[in-house]
Every structure is written in structure tokens, then in C-alpha cells.
Amino acid sequence: MIPLGIPHRSIEDDWYNGYFIPKHSIVIPNFWCMNRNPEVYGPDANHFNPARYLDANGQMASAPPDTKEEGHITFGFGRRYCIGARVANESMFINLAILLWAMNIECAIDAEGNPIPVDVVDCLEDGLAV
Numbered sequence: 001m002i003p004l005g006i007p008h009r010s011i012e013d014d015w016y017n018g019y020f021i022p023k024h025s026i027v028i029p030n031f032w033c034m035n036r037n038p039e040v041y042g043p044d045a046n047h048f049n050p051a052r053y054l055d056a057n058g059q060m061a062s063a064p065p066d067t068k069e070e071g072h073i074t075f076g077f078g079r080r081y082c083i084g085a086r087v088a089n090e091s092m093f094i095n096l097a098i099l100l101w102a103m104n105i106e107c108a109i110d111a112e113g114n115p116i117p118v119d120v121v122d123c124l125e126d127g128l129a130v
Helices: 085-102
Strands: 014-016 019-021
Antiparallel strands (some): 014 019
16 A cells, blocks of 8 residues: 555645645645544554444445545545556456465464464554654
């Protein structure tokens, strides 16, 4: 995922959350932060949780508002929405389908033959936030 979007220039003076943005200012959207907004994605927005996109019946829920049915805004918004978004999504689907077809995904086995549980506590979830 790209952490920052394409720079935009404001076309008029504006106020946002108490901050004044003068006309002709360069504004760079922070997609990394927007895609982790707890008001949109829930209190666990910083964690990998595909279930957040399911409704009470386990079916796909509607996407959060202003996400173009993607469930995120990684591809941008407005006139500068990524023209390659569909190619990226279809390529990701094809690659994942090939991986699932070609591989057996299993837990690691210890010396006694017991499965080693996946360690989700020590995994790195933090990174450079720009």
C-alpha cells in the first residue's frame, strides 16, 4: 500500500478541523492514516481483521462511505482516482488464486510432530508512518 497520495493544490481558502488551508496550498493525502480511521473501520482499525467487512450473517457488508466500494481509499479519490485500480485488484486476485492452488498452507511442526501455533503477539504491526 502506498502511504501517501498524489499532491493536490487547494483551489480556495478552506478550514479543516480548525486548521486554515490557504488557497494554492499543496495538500498530500495520508492514505495510511485514512485507512486506519477508527471512526470508519472500528476500534481495531490498526489490526488485520477481515471480519470487519462481514455483516451479522457472515455476508459481505456494504463498504464504508467514500471508498468506491473498495473498502479502503488506497487508490485515491475524485478526479485523480487511480486508473490502474481495476488492474491491480484483478492481478492480486489472480496471484492469490494461483498461490492457493499451488501451495499447501499449514502450520509449522515441532520436533515431536505437534503444530506450532502462529505467533500473532510478536509480529511487527508498526512501521514508518509518514
